[in-house]
Amino acid sequence: MTDFIQLHILTSYPPSNLNRDDLGRPKTAVMGGTQRLRISSQSLKRAWRTSDIFMEALSGHVGIRTKEMGNFVYKALTTGVKLTEILERKSEFSIYPKMEEKKAGDISKQIASVFGKLKKGGFEIEQLAHFSPEEIETIENLIIDLAQSDGELTEENIGILRKKNTAVDIAMFGRMLAANTQYNVEAAVQVSHAITVHKVAVEDDFFTAVDDLNNGEEDMGSGHLGETEFAAGLFYIYTCINRDLLKENLGRDEELTEKALKALVEAALTISPTGKQNSFASRAYASYVLAEKGTQQPRSLSVAFLKALEEKDLLGSTIKELNNTREKIESVYGKCCEQKEEMNAYTGEGSIQGILKFVAE
């Protein structure tokens, strides 16, 4: 018997082009004989796992985003001041032996390169990296150890540095290395393609841009002509988490599993795909979520929208239809889950905290 957690999420995106095909058109699918807008599973997962929320929710606290951790590590090593105190710009008391500059430089580079690619000549990395408070503490302890023992950085030390985030990312979404199957990890999280609950016709926006320096004396034409396709939709997103497999992938660490679940759900409810966000600013939070827990065969509730909805009060009737269908399925097949919990931003009932708590415990 396996514990499954299922999430049924409704998110409404205004005109947007979040996930496009090879012609730059929003992706679509046919369901119940009518065309719907679609956001692929891969697109959703990418947005979630690269989000800051994911990292921050995991550590439980907001961390630091910086390219310059290497500089601070170097400073800590050469001055003997605690790393956290340097980062918080507190006192400047040396509490452990200072390291000579060359060795400190090597170690700083090695530590920094765990988090990103080093820039030429220096300890900075090329991109912002997120450091959770726990990671910073780990680095600090490592520095003190090395300074006191005058030791070298080992592979093992380096491995410890990013263990947690690595584990969670791969535990959830899996890894497949065709060349090296022993490192394969079976994904514990299943994410469906998001599909709108209503019919969608993709629209064309023909746009022109004016040349500001064209005074109209010779040529009244526009400076640029273009076309972009877009559509708006209320999406049904379904996710199923194999809780037992997730925990197994995380080395049976219950606390980490709970954090991972919360991070995933929070990201799923608040993070939008990044496609064409600068042109459409179509960011949206989920309007509704139904979370279920149980050992029964998981199933999506997409049949609720097999008949495309057309009501004026679309969100309200979608929520109603979702729950009606759920009840119908239960009355036909018997119980489909043991417990459930709702968050409804349409009526203002429930809360994200309630959902996170329900899912994690």
Added chain:
Amino acid sequence: MKSYLLFRLYGPLASWGDIAVGTHRPSYDHPSKSAVMGLLAAAVGIRRDEENKHRELAEAYNFAVLVNSPGVFLRDYHTAQIPSVSSIKKQKHIDTRKGELGVEKEKLTAVLSSRDYYSDSLYTIAICSKEEHSEAFPYPLELLEKKLNEPEFVLYLGRKSCPLALPVEAKIIDCNGLKEAFDKVEFKCEPLLRLLKKQKQARLYWEGEENGLIPIHTIMRRDLTLSRKRWQFADRKEHYMMLELGE
């Protein structure tokens, strides 16, 4: 009398991997034996690396599929962003997707593929033990039935991003042949699927000898699982005919 295990496969999207080389990932127009045996394996909790158990499953049962609704073909253009090889050469540890994409923007490239799916499709699957094996090898049909309704791993339609949208309603039918089994079986999900284009004459694919069924033609299909580790499959004979369905 023979026992058949019947169940329904429905989800908004499904993908039944055909022989795939390179960037094009085609889908067969009906479930492959390897996909359905993989589904049973997931239900009973066989892991990907348990080669022998997968082989046993594939070899112990005959498999048939009735295409109740063929669905609509969908080709998905799929891109995945990756850093260029040179930009991560010196980076020993790439731990997360975020980390992987953390290089400078100009250094990101993409791998492209096109993946085929069917939407709005509905299938009925039938499984029976091959005559040369005892009925309980390697799993009795009753166990498969129970496990499908309460699986160990999540079940999906060919790709993990294609979840099932209704319970599979696994049930055992005792009768004199495949045709009778399909006539006899009733699924509770019918009223929920009114909008699918279901056909009175449906395509039926099966393997082995079946009482009273005469194939229109027989094709070779390379979907008999040999090794999931090495991704090897053997040829298998698949018969085909059109089946008239009763009301």
